[in-house]
Amino acid sequence: MKKKIVLIYGGHRCEHDVSILSAFSVLSSIYYDNYEVQTVFISPKGKWIKGPYLTNKPISPNILHLSNTSKNISPCQIKTLGAIAFPVLHGPMGEDGTIQGFLEILEMPYIGAGVLASACAMDKIISKHLLQGVGIPQVPFVPVLKKIWLENPGSILEKINNLIYPLYVKPANMGSSVGITRIEDSSGLQEALDTAFKYDFRALIEQGIKAREIEVGILGNEDIKITDAGEIIKDVAFYDYNAKYIDNKIQMKISAKIPEKIHHQACEYAKKAYEILAGSGLARCDFFLTANNELFFNELNTMPGFTQFSIFPLLWENMGLKCQDLIEELIQLAEKRFAKRQSYF
Template sequence: MKEVLILLYGGRSAEREVSVLSAESVMRAVDYSKHTVKTFFISHQGDFIKTQEFDEKPDEDEKLMTNSTVELSAKIKPSDIYEEGAVVFPVLHGPMGEDGSIQGFLEILKMPYIGPNITAASVTMDKIMTKHVLDTVGVPQVPYVAVIGQESIAEKIQEVEDNLVFPVFVKPANMGSSVGISKIDSVDQLEDGLREAFKYDNRVLVEQGVDAREIEVAVLGNLDVKATLAGEVVKDVAFYDYNSKYIDNKITMDIPAHVDEKVMKNLRHYAKLAYRTVNGSGLSRCDFFVTKEGDFYLNEINAIPGFTQFSMYPLLWENMGLPYADLIEELINLGKEAFEVRE
């Protein structure tokens, strides 16, 4: 009997299109001698729709069904995804996917799933919470001002002027793919940047901008944690925004990153430390800033990083000798292991 792998994709967050690409990549790479794949699309409104089933590798022109191709009337109750013995891969990014909500739901259903548990997902989804938690174990991070709710904006602008130096980056606390983020060069633009970020969350942070290379480490494991050599996102844009990530393809990846040995060792050490501190499980991509002087800061932990065959996370593992299809198998096994510990 082949094991059933359930892919959940789409989702309610602003990152749903990225999720479709990641899920499509997974559906093509799964080892079909071991698994059948059943896919469920989650619409923008949060409806669950049963989409496709694959017993073998789909044709190149086969695409996952999305909003435009799916019968929205065919929606099911979310709990109808349940199937005894199946493993779920929530290939979802951003709020309502990467933040612990779907993970909690799957635990209630008593289903094994791939990726972060409830704590790891909820802590890492919130950039302010992540800073608090990682501060306690001495992970280097850039200075910031947290803005909780919109009433305190005037006061917070003053706090930014007093404590940070322009440019600064304004970000919704809970988001990804650079959605809602702006680079702010002077104080008179700050309020607009804050309003933009508040469209996505009522928790916003203003971060000290750093002139730095962006270098990332992939982490894999439950209690036994492994970290890859780091890779660099080489960009010739002011910042790595949504367009440069997914539309213009203006990014190249340098794997392994050309950094000195001591920096490399430190990045891998702090990636693992950060992962363990947030109770990481399954996988995460730990993103750092590295300055010319060799100073480094952890920018964020992505608990369900972009997962297409050409995304940084799988490429970092490929460089360590773990190809994409085997990485998926490893993640399935880690998901089952975490399930056994829970149940």
């Protein structure tokens, strides 16, 4: 008998479209001899809608664009005995531990990181603090709470004086470069913070560095595998949402041309970050590499982009693991983690 996968996609408005593209890629790579898939769409406004039931590869992503007028279901209705959930969701309410917590309550096995790793990795302030604590280098940054910025901006400005422009102002909890502004001098600070605070009441201001962007893929629960590094090659200063998904300004170099020593260091940091943040299933770990070979941790993504152009599946393909086998491995890792969790109760 075929196993059932409940694939959840769509979600938060900011990364909704990316999620649909990722979901289509995943759905195109499932071994339908072994699985059937119930898709579940979350509208940008948070309505849950039963999507198409797939026993074969979908022909076009269009079938995944569901209208807001479709009949919605209660989220609890996704629970099906023996089914494995695959939340192909990026950003808030998807990659941040919320869906993961809900799936724990439903007692469903699910693909990807658990509650703790999802929440910690998604939060740029928390993850930086945690990883700085174990000696993983970060670019200098200043956390900013909206309340403190409004009530005592001097205390923040004092800290920012130690940073060298350009600066990157970011919401603590977001992805796909949404809400991030690069500022060349202090005149742009207020507006940049206003933008970041549209998405979160916590933000951070980071020193900008001129650096290459190097990424590795991670797969596993306790025992992990790490890919060779890939490089995001951009002809824009700032890898923003448009550059990432609209203008096609990005090229990838897999494997990245970096010294062996740097690759080794990236793997060490990625492994440590994954362990400290309690990763499981998969992650993509992103770094900045300066011209004089200084490596800085940027972030760990617990649900990396999975579109056909995304670097995560390409990094694995480069290691000889084709997308179908990658998905199969993720399903098995989810089942193993679930069995282990159950054994504690």
